[in-house]
Amino acid sequence: MTTRPRRVELDPDTVERDLARLVLTVVELLRRLMEGQALRRVESGDLTEEQEERLGLTLMLLEDRMALLRDRFGLEPEDLNIDLGPLGNLL
Amino acid sequence: MNDENLWYVYAVVRSPGPAGPPAGGTLGEGLATVDHRGLTALAEKVPATDFDEAPLRERLEDLDWLARVARAHHGVVAEAGRHTTVVPLRLATVCRGEQGVRRLLEEGEDRLLEALDRLAGAREWGVKLYVDEAAAPPAAEPAGGDRPDRAGSGRDYLRRRLGQQRARQDADDAAARTARHLHEALARAAADTVLHPPQQARLSGVPGRNVLNAAYLVPEEGEQRFRDALPPPDDLHTGLRVEVTGPWVPYSFTRTGPEEGTGP
Missing domain, CATH: 3.30.70 (Alpha-Beta Plaits)
Known part of the structure; x- marks a missing residue:
């Protein structure tokens, strides 16, 4: 068993970062979808001012937290992506 | 034998x-x-x-x-x-x-x-049009540093995002329009044209998004006219870049190659 070459280097530091990257990428995808939906509703004018305010505040906070989390794991905005091969990038 | x-x-x-x-x-x-x-x-x-x-x-x-x-x-x-x-x-x-x-x-x-x-008597010219995303309006969220905490309310945030989204949309439309006009003008001076699929920046390594990737078969006597149809760089919107290559042997226009030896 021990003679087999180890394909994956399990370095605790990078595992954490890679995992964070994956999770944050998915969160970022959802955030953008939500924001896109919110902007469409604002554009079509079917939200009250109060609803707009709350929605905007939520999205703003979400973006803010994303930036904090990225910083904590040393990730740049462009790191949050997944290469889907022939389909291009996720984001 | x-x-x-x-x-x-x-x-x-x-x-x-x-x-x-x-x-x-x-x-x-x-x-x-x-x-x-x-x-x-x-x-x-x-x-x-x-x-x-x-x-x-x-x-x-x-x-x-x-x-x-x-x-x-x-x-x-x-x-x-x-x-x-x-x-x-x-x-x-x-x-x-x-x-x-x-x-x-x-x-x-x-x-x-x-x-x-x-x-x-004709040669091939390649023309590509790129949009440099960096020069275009900010598309992605601002990087952590310039957090818009002064923006205040959620409505302001939404409005700002909407503005960015529209600006980006406008830039995309402008790029597509420019690409169409450029192609039409160049095609008038060419004997034949081929539109290749836009290049993936990831593969070509060229910065910017490729919105036009075309080849033109230009008769030698029409080369001046073809070149005149190319816009001077100053005429382009900011963030747009035209790249011209050639003259080439007309590889893109020899679709008639014989089958032998080229596989099934």
């Missing part, structure tokens, strides 16, 4: 081919010409160890080897194209014996003659 030498065929020109020994090649024993009924193939005897069917299939997956073949191929085609109208064949077109080369010329005769007529 008889000689089982393999011949790599680079390109076809109208007979008589180049005066004197043709230059270039070197995938095998040196470039030679094979004449048949008014057509001349620029071809070269190549070793079966590389170019016979089975080894060739394997070799085609070897990128370094392929690059060498592509360079030799392009070299022969470009050199011939300097002197006469040339129809490049597909990369790695291999025939069995001189007889095979003749057969290729004979079977492809109509298409080759048609292509030679069509390409006579």
